[in-house]
Amino acid sequence: MHHPYNRRTFIQLTGAAGIGLALPHIAKPQPVGDVPPGRRVGIIGLDTSHSPAFTKLLNEPNAALDLGGYRVVAAYPKGSPDIESSVSRVPGYTEEVKKLGVEIVSSIADLLTKVDVVLLETNDGRPHLEQALPVLKAGKRLFIDKPVAGTLADAIAIFEAAKRYNVPVFSSSSxxxxxxxxxxxxxxxxxxxxxxxxxxxxxxxxxxxxxxxxxxxxxxxxxxxxxxxxxxxxxxxxxxxxxxxxxxxxxxxxxxxxxxxxxxxxxxxxxxxxxxxxxxxxxGYRPLLVQIIRFFDTGTPPVSPEETLEIxxxxxxxxxxxxxxxxxxxxxxxxxxxxxxxxxx
The missing domain is CATH 3.30.360.10 (Dihydrodipicolinate Reductase; domain 2)
Structure with a gap:
């Protein structure tokens, strides 16, 4: 879901009432090379407020231990091709995550060379199957934000592909x-x-x-x-x-x-x-992000594919x-x- 970034919402998302909104006040993120092995996160889709919100939580220098040292290091911004409410957000959210130390890449293929796990955040469910397949083929654990896909048939196809490539997938609303x-x-x-x-x-x-x-x-x-x-x-x-x-x-x-x-x-x-x-x-988003990080660690989705498909x-x-x-x-x-x-x- 989309939330405007006022102070109340920022506190709700992060639980950090003492942190201001101005990005320059955030400490400089640690270099990408300092990210622990296996904890480099990539984002596909910068057309939803979830993308900068998750990045803020993960890339905060004093991120809580339950976020496991994972950091967003790269993002592929393209989301919906024709949903105006999504397309119009991409430039602003791209700038936000760049200021948090995230490299912007030009393709999913490029993204996959730089990351260990992936957040598929594209707000438009229709391209999710096409975007998920290369991630699954690369063997990288994948969280897919809502909606899983633009049709029930595509949602089934995504989970069938996950089974075929033996790569766990998790999706849930916050x-x-x-x-x-x-x-x-x-x-x-x-x-x-x-x-x-x-x-x-x-x-x-x-x-x-x-x-x-x-x-x-x-x-x-x-x-x-x-x-x-x-x-x-x-x-x-x-x-x-x-x-x-x-x-x-x-x-x-x-x-x-x-x-x-x-x-x-x-x-x-x-x-x-x-x-x-x-x-x-x-x-807010944080309780979901904690579950995503546990999933990245364990490879066990907290919500089964069968339940997600029934929903x-x-x-x-x-x-x-x-x-x-x-x-x-x-x-x-x-x-x-x-x-x-x-x-x-």
């Missing part, structure tokens, strides 16, 4: 790592989750399935507490809101509400065996329900269709 959602999902707050409602902004981008672009945040929150096993969804929508009701195999019901009008936020309500709990507040099948089934005037649509039906498209490539 909303998964809200402390409250994590604790509820682990059974620490209300026991077994019997049902849940999650909400988030759900701005649309015409080049992507409706919920892929921004609704992913609330859907991922829903899955964090409900787990996998959704069988079918029904979607109701207006110009200002979406409501997607999913039925899980064990009879539980989980609901996502996406808001497109007025002020909206991130959170939800969870109904459990021992009580009712609220999810939130959103805690995207949930959103694709919601689109199909909309196209069919709100009838129930099974996740398996959209997966079968998408697998067929992916296999035909």
């Amino acid at each position: 909303l998964r790592y809200m402390t409250t959602a994590q604790e509820i999902g682990q059974g620490k707050v209300v026991g077994k989750v019997l049902g849940a409602e999650a909400y988030s902004p759900a701005h649309l981008e015409k080049t992507h399935p409706d919920l892929f672009w921004y609704g992913i945040h609330g859907v991922e929150t829903l899955y964090t507490v409900m787990g996998t096993g959704c069988r079918q969804v029904v979607r109701a929508h207006t110009d200002k809101t979406d409501v997607v009701v999913g039925t899980w195999a064990d009879g539980r019901v989980g609901t996502f509400r996406g808001m497109r009008g007025g002020k909206s936020d991130y959170g939800g309500t969870v109904y459990g065996e021992t009580g009712i709990a609220k999810m939130g507040p959103y805690e 995207y099948a949930f959103m694709e089934a919601a689109d199909e329900s909309k196209r069919r005037s709100g009838v129930p649509v099974t996740l398996e039906s959209v997966m079968v269709k998408a697998r067929s498209v992916a296999k035909a490539r």
Whole structure:
């Protein structure tokens, strides 16, 4: 998601209330040669606020130990070719990361000669398959920011390629790592989750399935507490809101509400065996970055490919329900269709 860089947001992203916004006040980054072996990070795509935010956190000279000594050393800036909100950000974000000691390269091939692991940050999911393939072929662990791809078929193709090249891939919204959602999902707050409602902004981008672009945040929150096993969804929508009701195999019901009008936020309500709990507040990018670093260290994604693909099948089934005037649509039906498209490539 995109956040303007005011002081409040900067503090939220970094947890560093005492650090000013002016880049010249940041200490000069250590030379690239001082980066520990295996910890050189490359970024693909400088059209999202995630790129400078992650770079600030990793390249801060006094970065916390839970970030493992990883540093962003190189970036390939090109992101979306035609989404104006993305294209317009590239020049500014390129300058920001350059000031943090990052080398700007002209191709993904060049990037891969300089780094050990990769953050695929391109805001546009459509080029993700094309951008991910050379990273996987090079054997470098890969985090793919939301959305995984511009279609469910492409998302399947990415994970199939990861399996083929035996390279682990991880993708997640930062909303998964809200402390409250994590604790509820682990059974620490209300026991077994019997049902849940999650909400988030759900701005649309015409080049992507409706919920892929921004609704992913609330859907991922829903899955964090409900787990996998959704069988079918029904979607109701207006110009200002979406409501997607999913039925899980064990009879539980989980609901996502996406808001497109007025002020909206991130959170939800969870109904459990021992009580009712609220999810939130959103805690910024840092908790996700800690998980990414652990993934780079271990090679074990904290969210399985199967769960990530089910999340995207949930959103694709919601689109199909909309196209069919709100009838129930099974996740398996959209997966079968998408697998067929992916296999035909």
